[in-house]
Amino acid sequence: MSTIFIGGSRHVSHLSSQVRERLDNVMSKGHDVVVGDANGADRAVQKFLHEADYRKVTVYCSGPRPRNNLGQWNLQVVTPPKTAKGFQFYAAKDREMAQAADFGLMIWDGKSPGTVLNVLRLVRAGKAAVLIHGSAAPTTLKSAHDWETFLSGCSDGLRADLRDRATPEEWQPGSSDPQHGLFTSRVAEQAAEHRVEAPTPSPATPDKTKASNQPGAMPQPSRYDHLGKDALVRLLTRRDTERQLGLVWERDDIDPDTAINDDYVALDLDSALSHGDAPWRNLIIEGDNYDALRALRMSHAGKIRCIYIDPPYNTGNRDFVYNDRFVDKSHRFRHSLWLEFMYKRLRLAKDLLADDGVIFVSIDDNELFRLGMLMDEVFGEGNFIANVIWQKVYSPKNTAQHFSDDHEYIVVYAKSRANWHPNPVPRSxxxxxxxxxxxxxxxxxxxxxxxxxxxxxxxxxxxxxxxxxxxxxxxxxxxxxxxxxxxxxxxxxxxxxxxxxxxxxxxxxxxxxxxxxQGVVPQTLWTYGEVGHTQDAKKQLLDVLRFESSGEVFSTPKPVQLMERILRIASNPGDTTLDFFAGSGTLAQAVAKLNAEDGGERRFILVSSTEATDEQPDKNLCRDVCAERVRRVMGGYTNSKGEAVAGLGGSFAYLRARRIAPHRLSVKLEHAEVWHALQLLHDHALSPWPNAGFAADGALAYLADFREAHVAHLRDWLAAYPCAHPHAQTSKGGDPSPHSSIKARPTIYCWSPERVRELAPDADWQPIPQALRARFGR
Ligand SMILES: C[S@@+](CC[C@H](N)C(=O)[O-])C[C@H]1O[C@@H](n2cnc3c(N)ncnc32)[C@H](O)[C@@H]1O
Incomplete structure (x- = not known):
């Protein structure tokens, strides 16, 4: 295991695929990473590592507080000399990182002297550094000689800048003295074998250096020139045994997805749009699912038993929106856009799945093959369960040019194939x-x-x-x-x-x-007779909801029976299911139906976008179709024939995902936000913040501050609490079992538990979780 110093320019905020591949390599090898706390490249690298949930990271900062520590990793605080000002202040930590590392990976904007200085520091300390500038072939520097060659190609201005910024010990131009860190051949081999090197370019990432191989072109120095035969053989042998097969898409060529952001996401409760009496057991979240999934990762990581999604199929026919634009058939990168969009969301979704959880993804022929490879990439080929065929139409389309398209697919992957066990399907x-x-x-x-x-x-x-x-x-x-x-x-x-x-x-x-x-093992062929077809799905939606005109009818719902089949196979009473492309909310209707049938308290979380566009800025699919449909199904409605249909029961909280840019994060405490986050964290049904400085729900309580009136509230609650029994058990999910005569030990959150512990010594006093502290700058 080695330690890699990863750094770069402040003007780099987007990581190229070359850099991402190297970071993936670093993570797959389990190397330790040291990274700075600056904005720009440091932050982008932190974000990438954080999204991958990589833990072997240490963040270095000059001065007591890091500017960025997105993964809440170990912190190494470096105290610069008192006289250090400006760049010298931050250079203190760079020097220590260069000392701590075995290798360096520097992401350069072609101008920043700071990044190049770090290369110099590493080289002076006898370590190899790889300098990546855009999509050009990387430069590997391992010796004073490499450094001088590199320097000779720099502009006069940059050279002068470097000389000004470097200390005299660092700046020793012309020195080829071996004691100044010239590499031994062993170190050179290590550097070459070390897979911070780029993999062989794949067909989809053209080798931009190949022009130099044209007849008559000047031969370019290769990054393998310094290697001896043995080192080359070792390198090739290793590459031959490494995975070459996989999915590649044009990440460098497409516009970055503007939904991907570093903002904090708050989930704001809208009580007026929620349904039933609080506490609300289910959630409908309005917003982009990338935001919603990030918010849910704080509260629901590892808690979801079954995910069903029905993403845009990327037909090229106004079904897939990327950066607020429909992607049509003629878009050169349409498959790459879709893959990037799905990849980002599936990675988050995986974190939400329980160890014995499973994901079902609806898809048709447009993206089936690419989706399969993407799922292999995200969930692992070994976790593939099945590719189900759903017969979606009841009669062939005779107008079809070649074949009548009668079916779609549902691709099924487990978080862990060994841990997932399907329920039998009831006999038909x-x-x-x-x-x-x-x-x-x-x-x-x-x-x-x-x-x-x-x-x-x-x-x-x-x-x-x-x-x-x-x-x-x-x-x-x-x-x-x-x-x-x-x-x-x-x-x-x-x-x-x-x-x-x-x-x-x-x-x-x-x-x-x-x-x-009474049940049979699930089969992979699902006929419309068993699980409905697309016309059934439309009828079911129109039975519950009226639309102003036929053009406004939500056009791609799935049949309720199809959702029921999935739920029967993959969920048990009490489980939480998630659909983050919820559209018209069919999954929730199926959950309510099954719960009404078997009394099982399955829960759902739906995420739906508004589908507002420039032409229809007020459109709100989530509010007016998804939530409205579920409200009627739960509360009762008059169907399309004018008959009264009894409600199936149930409740949901309506939440809105709200992004807050880091520089706008208010440090004023929003107690409602804290209270809802705590309830979600404990898998509780949501109840509104009572605006009283103290709130309690079952065994969970939150004391917002220490004002006398609020502490008095807490005292009253404790006095009325059945028993702060030292042997009381907390049931799964944090709620006391309704059948237990002994209530669970209360869990009380407050900002300084040590101040009030004596109020209830038997209670479980908890400090506010770190993510919420960070959000409010505490
Ligand atoms: C095929 S529909 C899902 C239909 C759903 N299964 C049903 O039965 O109603 C896909 C939905 O995903 C929504 N969607 C697309 N991109 C989204 C995003 N980034 N966040 C949230 N929803 C999104 C679309 O607006 C559309 O309503």
Missing amino acids: EGQNRAYKNPDNDPRGPWKPSDLSARNFYGAGTYGITCPSGRVIESPPSGMYWRASKEKFAELDADARIWWGKDGNNVPAIKRFLSEVK
């Missing part, structure tokens, strides 16, 4: 229809099954006499009776043998419906 009516009762057997319907089989069975060769008197000498040729003579006699005595109406047939065993398993 079609499957049950084969069971009849021609002899009025009091045990109910049955179906005949063969008495003979091909498997060799020594005791299964006897002759049989039918009730009609016909003698069957032996089983059919090459077959054996499944039961021995004695067992057969027993079955016959119990009227479990069917001889046909006339008592003259070859005997068959009666299999009773009451005795077969």
